Every structure is written in structure tokens, then in C-alpha cells.
Amino acid sequence: MGILDFLKRKPEATATVARERLRIIVAQERSTRGAPDYLPMMRNELLEVIKKYIHVDLDAININFERDSGHEILELSVTLPEGKQTARNESGSEAKTG
Amino acid sequence: MTAEIIVVTSGKGGVGKTTTSASLATGLAMAGKKTAVIDFDVGLRNLDLIMGCERRVVYDFVNVVHGEATLKQSLIKDKRHDNLYVLAASQTRDKDALTQEGVEKVLEGLSEDGFDYVVCDSPAGIEKGAHLAMYFADHAVVVVNPEVSSVRDSDRILGLLASKTRRAERGEGPVTQHLLLTRYNPARVAIGEMLSVKDVEEILGIEVVGVIPESENVLTASNNGIPVIVDADSHAGQAYSDTVARILGEERPLRFIDVPRKGFLQRVFGG
Numbered sequence: 001m002g003i004l005d006f007l008k009r010k011p012e013a014t015a016t017v018a019r020e021r022l023r024i025i026v027a028q029e030r031s032t033r034g035a036p037d038y039l040p041m042m043r044n045e046l047l048e049v050i051k052k053y054i055h056v057d058l059d060a061i062n063i064n065f066e067r068d069s070g071h072e073i074l075e076l077s078v079t080l081p082e083g084k085q086t087a088r089n090e091s092g093s094e095a096k097t098g
Numbered sequence: 099m100t101a102e103i104i105v106v107t108s109g110k111g112g113v114g115k116t117t118t119s120a121s122l123a124t125g126l127a128m129a130g131k132k133t134a135v136i137d138f139d140v141g142l143r144n145l146d147l148i149m150g151c152e153r154r155v156v157y158d159f160v161n162v163v164h165g166e167a168t169l170k171q172s173l174i175k176d177k178r179h180d181n182l183y184v185l186a187a188s189q190t191r192d193k194d195a196l197t198q199e200g201v202e203k204v205l206e207g208l209s210e211d212g213f214d215y216v217v218c219d220s221p222a223g224i225e226k227g228a229h230l231a232m233y234f235a236d237h238a239v240v241v242v243n244p245e246v247s248s249v250r251d252s253d254r255i256l257g258l259l260a261s262k263t264r265r266a267e268r269g270e271g272p273v274t275q276h277l278l279l280t281r282y283n284p285a286r287v288a289i290g291e292m293l294s295v296k297d298v299e300e301i302l303g304i305e306v307v308g309v310i311p312e313s314e315n316v317l318t319a320s321n322n323g324i325p326v327i328v329d330a331d332s333h334a335g336q337a338y339s340d341t342v343a344r345i346l347g348e349e350r351p352l353r354f355i356d357v358p359r360k361g362f363l364q365r366v367f368g369g
Contacts, residue, residue, distance in 0.1 A: 013290030018246050019297045026253050026301055033257045 035065035050078060101134075101213040103205060104345075105235040105273075107259075109251030111222030113243045114280040117316060119219035120148040121327035121335075122239065125342030127182035128327075131214040134173065136204075137187035138231040139221035140195055146186045149176065150323025160188035162207075163200030169207045178328065183213075193227055201230050224258060234264055237274045237345070239307070243281045244293040252277070253302055276307035276345060283312045284357045295355055308341030310334050311354040 032039060043063050050056055056078065064075040106119040116137075123135035136159060137145035146152040151174045157167035162185070176182035185204075188195060208216050220231035232238060238259050242252040259273045260266055266273070279298055286292040299305055315332035319325060327338040333354045340350045 015287070015290045015293050015297065018293055019301065022246055022249050022293075022301045025250060029250075029253065030257070 032063075032065065039063055039065065046076070054080060056081060101205070101209040101216045102237065103216050103218065103235045104237040104239060105218045105220055105232040106239045106241060107220040107228060107232055107255055108222065108241040108248070109224060109228075109255040110243075110248045113241050113248050114310070114316075115222070115241050116144050116148050116219055117320065117326065118239060118241050118278060118280065118310075118338075119145060119217050120325040121338040122342060122345070123184075123215070123217040124149075124176075124179060124182060124325040125327045125339060126215045126217070126346075127176070127179040129342065129346060130181070132181040132212060133215045133217065134183045134185060134208050134213050135217040135219060136185040137219050138196070138227050139219065140187050140191055140193045140227060141189065142221065143187040143189045145219050146174075146184060147323060148320050149184050149325065151176070151184050151186075152323070155186045158186045158188040159204070160191045160195045162204050163196055169204065169211065178324075193221075193225070196227065196230050198230060198233065202234065205234055224254065229258075229262060232259060232263055232273075235259070235273050236265070237276060239276045239278050239345070241278050241280055242298060242302075244279060244283075244287070244298060246293075249293070249298060249301055256302065256304070275304060277302060277304050278308050278310065278341060279306050280310040281312045282309050282355065284355055288357045295352070306352070307344050308337060309352055309355050310337045310341070 043058070043061055047056070047058055047061055050061070060079040060081070062075075062077045062079070064073075064077075066073045066075070104122070106115050106122065108115050116139075119135055119137075123133050126133040135145065135149070137143055138159070139145075140160060143155075143158075146155055154174050157172035159172070161167040162169055162172045173183040173185055176184065205216060218231040218235065221227040232255075238255075240252050240255055240259075242248050256275060259275060263273050265271060277299070279295060282295070283292055287294045293301075295306055295309055311333050313326075313332060313334035315329055315334050316326050319329055319332075319335075326332060326335050327342070329335040330339070337354055340353060343350055
């Protein structure tokens, strides 16, 4: 790299972006590795049910699957939003019409 | 004495599996090991071209699996190395032509014939061919490029090696995993444009067994049908030689992972 290159170049470390994105996705995919195929679908269906009562999004539901010697543990946790909640049907704002 | 089975796999296509299989098998043969390299990519035969034996294929892997030819008839002896043999993939059959029992029979046959190593060149993807290529493996060379989709796919493959292999199913101890970083460009790493060796090792949680620099010699080698490891003057060839030595248990430092130092004048004026 010569003087001209040095003056022209604005360092843009896209490798850092790649590294951070990979860290997150690899960790996420490892956490569900070996788990039954139906887990993502079950998570979505559970979300639909929970949404009827509480306003939460997909990130609030955490499904953990662990395999110990001899037994399997399916752990499900839902982070409830803070503050008093009302059932969404009662609030009427997004009540289903169909 | 049973042959050691090494699968060369990656998940993603085009990262250098066949190039690696050819050089690995040739390197093992050069180290005095009787080696066979098998193309598992049924329907998309390519190893024969990289090994330079495409015009000598008479019978292939599927023929042996189906009992239409003997192992002896189907193994193609390498022109340059006495103890190196190639088993080509079938170009005409569909990809379901391989069966687990058939593959097992072929691998057992190679063991009986006194082979020390069998290198299985996996097709891309995680379908049947890739599954069969890794199923009987003792060692796996996971080929990865310093690029997001390749790194993610190789993590997936590492997971499959830990669960969907005979060793895993029988509880015989894990398949030995070797991560091979190919198409590495130290200059682009230095300016932050490419994931570094350390980045890839940290993300996947496994050390590399070798780093093959991006090199024009790889294309030259495939044009000529001579595995790049035979080109002892090329950096890629030397990096493959180091890799084979490490797989055989030797300790060698990584080479060609830093930008060559430039002289003072070059640094000031560029070039």
C-alpha cells in the first residue's frame, strides 16, 4: 500500500460485520441442534395461542432442548411484558373479524 | 488391519472439496500410504478430471455397489503414484444408486485389499450422497472458505458428523474433525475484508488443520489434471503438503497466512 492508497482508503472492516453475524447465527443454530424438527412450528403455534391473551412477540418465547444421558428436557419460557396486561380480545384493537 | 476412512466434506458447494480430496489422497500416497479416493458425487463426476484419469474410467463406484464389476476392475491406478487409486462416481445413474450396505461392502473390500487410507469426496449439500460419504468416516476434513455462508454450513456439517455417523451411533468415539480453510487471501484479511483464520476458529470452536492460500496454481493444476500438491513450488501445494503431514500426526507451523513483507520503497511508493 503506497501513500496514495493510504490517503484514498477508508478502512471498512466488513470482516468484523461478518464475524458478529456468524457468532449470533451459529450460536442460535447450535442451541436447537439435534432437537426435534417440530420445535420451530410448535414455537409459532404457541405464540399464536399466547398472543390471544398477551401482547408478546416471537423473541419472548424461548424453547430450550437438552439431551442428557437417558432423558430429554424440553424447556419453555415466556417473558411476559411489564405492566398490567389485558386480553387482546377485550381491548378490541386487533380483534379478529373472520 | 482396517483402512482409515477420511471424508472430505463442507455442506456448501464450490469451496474446494474435490481439489482437497485429490491433493489429500495424493499426499497420503506420497507419504507411502496405500490410498484410494472415492467420488461420492453420483451424477456429477468430477474427481476423475482433477486426478487426470477421466479417459481411463471403465467401471465406477455404482457398478461395484451393484455387483456389476469387481473392485479390482473399477479402481483406476494413478499414473504418477504407485499406491494411489481412484474410484470414479457414476455419471449416468441417479443419486439414489448408492446404498449404505453397498458403500460398506466397498469400504470393507478396500480394507481387505490392504489399503491404509480411503478418502471419500463428498458431494455438496446434506442429502443422501453426503450422508453416505460421512457415515463410515473415522476422520473428517471439513473444507471451509472465509466467507459467511461457507462458515455457517460447515458448522452444520460439524453437527452432523457428531450425530449422523456410524461412530456416533455406536458410541465408538467421535469422528476426528479437521477444519481446512481454503481460498485464504492474507492481503484481504489484513485490510479487514475477509474473515481471518482466528475468526473462523473462534466462530466454529475448532482449530484449523491447514490454511490453503487462494492461488492461481489451483486452476492451473485442475486444467492439467494434476493435483496441486504435486506442484511443490506452489504455495497451495506446499500448504496441502503441510496439511497432510499434520493429519498424519506431524506438527508443522502454518505458512502463507500473512501478507509478504514489502521493502521500504515498495511501501512508500506502492506496487
